[in-house]
Amino acid sequence: MGRVIDWSKLGGLVDGFVRLPGDPGFDAASRPFNRRFADVRPAAVLSVASAADVGKAIVWARENDVPVVARGGGHSYAGNSVNTGLVLDLRGLDEVRVDPASELVTVGGGTRMATLYAALEPYDLAFPAGNADDVAIGGLVLGGGVAAVSRSFGLTCDSLVETDVVLADGTTLTCDETHNADLFWACRGGGGGNFGVNTSFTFQARPVIASSTCLLLWRRADAPDVLAVMQEVMERAPDEFAARIGVSRAADEEAVVSVVGWHLGPAEELREMLRPALAAAEPFRADIEDRTYWEAKDYLHHNTAGGAFAVRTRSTPKALPDAGLTTALAAVDAWPGSSNPDGAGFALFTWGGAINRVPVAETAFPHRDVLFLLSMDTSWHTADGPDVARDNLAWLTDLHERMGEFASDAAYVNFTDPDLPDWRAAYHGPNYARLAEVKRRYDPDRVFRFPQAI
Numbered sequence: 001m002g003r004v005i006d007w008s009k010l011g012g013l014v015d016g017f018v019r020l021p022g023d024p025g026f027d028a029a030s031r032p033f034n035r036r037f038a039d040v041r042p043a044a045v046l047s048v049a050s051a052a053d054v055g056k057a058i059v060w061a062r063e064n065d066v067p068v069v070a071r072g073g074g075h076s077y078a079g080n081s082v083n084t085g086l087v088l089d090l091r092g093l094d095e096v097r098v099d100p101a102s103e104l105v106t107v108g109g110g111t112r113m114a115t116l117y118a119a120l121e122p123y124d125l126a127f128p129a130g131n132a133d134d135v136a137i138g139g140l141v142l143g144g145g146v147a148a149v150s151r152s153f154g155l156t157c158d159s160l161v162e163t164d165v166v167l168a169d170g171t172t173l174t175c176d177e178t179h180n181a182d183l184f185w186a187c188r189g190g191g192g193g194n195f196g197v198n199t200s201f202t203f204q205a206r207p208v209i210a211s212s213t214c215l216l217l218w219r220r221a222d223a224p225d226v227l228a229v230m231q232e233v234m235e236r237a238p239d240e241f242a243a244r245i246g247v248s249r250a251a252d253e254e255a256v257v258s259v260v261g262w263h264l265g266p267a268e269e270l271r272e273m274l275r276p277a278l279a280a281a282e283p284f285r286a287d288i289e290d291r292t293y294w295e296a297k298d299y300l301h302h303n304t305a306g307g308a309f310a311v312r313t314r315s316t317p318k319a320l321p322d323a324g325l326t327t328a329l330a331a332v333d334a335w336p337g338s339s340n341p342d343g344a345g346f347a348l349f350t351w352g353g354a355i356n357r358v359p360v361a362e363t364a365f366p367h368r369d370v371l372f373l374l375s376m377d378t379s380w381h382t383a384d385g386p387d388v389a390r391d392n393l394a395w396l397t398d399l400h401e402r403m404g405e406f407a408s409d410a411a412y413v414n415f416t417d418p419d420l421p422d423w424r425a426a427y428h429g430p431n432y433a434r435l436a437e438v439k440r441r442y443d444p445d446r447v448f449r450f451p452q453a454i
């Protein structure tokens with residue numbers, strides 16, 4: 001930052017721990033999950049011990065002209081939870097309180113998924129949450145939050161009933177449907193990091209449901225038939241069943257078609273629903289199993305090799321036409337390659353159901369008419385060098401542009417793409433103007449800012 005800052009002053013104000021580059025734990029508390037942003041390093045990170053620490057740190061940062069940003073799980077695709085000033089590491093705010101009578105669950109603002117699920121399981125209560133252990137609740141719910149059970153249970157933000165927000169002036173507001181309702185509205189899908197730092201969230205949970213899962217894999221040659229039929233299957237599917245229909249490949253390997261699904265019902269029903277896809281072409285792997293809710297959650301756990309990656313999304317209220325599938329498949333065949341085993345590809349996430357039964361203006365999350373979120377992704381390692389990164393990003397831009405003929409520009413703010421043109425309309429749709437009003441009201445000096453901030 002080019003200035004000498006006395007970080008010990010901050011350390012003296014708070015109960016948490018201030019770490020500087022080189023201190024043990026500094027990297028774990030500040031490093032972006034997406035290694036594409038590995039070079040961005042803060043001057044200091046405060047691992048907060050309490051909600052009060054957050055307010056004190058924000059005030060101190062403003063007085064000392066230090067940019068400040070909140071970090072939950074650090075999983076922002078765009079590296080939005082790291083800056084060159086002060087990072088507030090919220091992982092210490094991870095208390096989860098479950099009230100079995102009301103089925104209300106209060107979650108600390110930095111709670112990660114592994115901690116959340118472990119606290120919910122003994123009660124057999126759940127609300128829609130993420131599928132990776134270290135994704136945290138703040139980024140997830142503030143951007144909407146989509147789970148495989150969202151077609152039945154809605155988005156993570158649809159289950160939110162109250163949240164505490166530390167504002168830019170260091171004061172805390174409790175927000176719900178009737179108190180600070182405009183800020184509450186914005187916290188339901190308007191995107192993390194925009195309005196303040198949320199130190200706690202209360203969700204309405206519900207009893208879990210016995211489930212089943214599927215993992216089906218086909219060869220590249222079967223892709224056109226399987227993708228067309230699987231889209232039809234999902235167009236007809238009840239809300240209880242959601243799937244991720246994907247095509248992906250790593251360097252020097254043939255692409256694989258995958259269907260990973262979660263059904264809130266027995267495997268027998270799931271197998272029946274999948275029959276047309278199984279008949280379209282014989283999969284080389286077909287696992288369809290009864291599971292408890294908790295086993296299904298584990299089965300759908302997101303495994304990744306990490307490294308650097310980029311994702312861009314589009315949406316469609318109906319199946320992609322054959323020409324759209326052909327275009328996307330041709331792009332995967334032409335992927336320039338990298339050393340990252342996660343490779344590249346595209347996936348159709350089935351949305352709809354309960355997600356679409358909420359009016360567009362009721363929460364900040366605007367995409368209430370989507371059947372498939374089309375997610376296009378690529379990955380590399382920083383050691384691959386700048387040319388590989390550039391070629392991969394150009395490939396993604398090209399694929400995104402080509403798919404504009406078949407799917408809308410509506411994009412998911414939590415699959416954040418720092419290079420997305422027209423991001424205001426794409427992420428926030430008709431809700432952008434109201435989000436901008438809320439921003440002016442609660443953060444008039446734009447203390448909380450990043451390239452795609454409201």
Ligand SMILES: Cc1cc2nc3c(=O)[nH]c(=O)nc-3n(C[C@H](O)[C@H](O)[C@H](O)COP(=O)(O)OP(=O)(O)OC[C@H]3O[C@@H](n4cnc5c(N)ncnc54)[C@H](O)[C@@H]3O)c2cc1C
Nearest residue numbers: 072073074075076080081130131136138139146192193198
């Ligand atoms: C492996 C992986 C799996 C994923 N799975 C899912 C999934 O199943 N469903 C889904 O919808 N998305 C999923 N995502 C996307 C995920 O929702 C977003 O990346 C989300 O923003 C991550 O939240 P985080 O707190 O971990 O990230 P961070 O990078 O810490 O935060 C993201 C943004 O939110 C802000 N923020 C974080 N916490 C707070 C807070 N308490 N108050 C105010 N602002 C805050 C940060 O400043 C930043 O701008 C996944 C991402 C990854 C990398």
